[in-house]
Amino acid sequence: MERSNTAAIVVVSGLLLGAGLGVLTFVVARYGPVSPDGAPWSFRGNGALIVPFGLGPALLAGGWTAVLLHGRAGVHWLRWGVGVFLLGALMVVLSVLLTIGGKPDLAAVLSLPALLLPLIAPAVLVIVHRRKEVDTLRHAVAQAAFTVSGLMGFVLANRVLPPGS
8 A cells, every 4th residue: 555545545545434333323223133031131212322332442443453554564464454354243143142042141241341452452463563663653544544534434324314213
């Protein structure tokens, strides 16, 4: 990837992923599963918050990992970023399945690692891939740009498709 395109790719990726998160939140809030037998869970309405609070950290973890590893020579930064996102998404899916399966206490145990993933995964992978980084400041700015553009995409999608509507 050319250096001149990096900023645009980071911002557009953040916007699109944030908007996708917003649309998925709308879909789950409107059409998500509800307990058929009166169990105390539902993914409609406020239950749809599992999407931004579950998948949001997974997206941040994947994005931040990719951006940090991008500056290191010979590292498959995109594979690692997608892999970290998939790990976070898997934790959220397992949490949902445990909740539906009647084990909300066990599902809650997965919440802490899922929320800490954006801090832990990039740090561990930077340590594992110890290589000289080029443009440290540029990559730090790219992380911030990814975060802000992702939030903007989420907010814009929620303006168009409010989850409570």
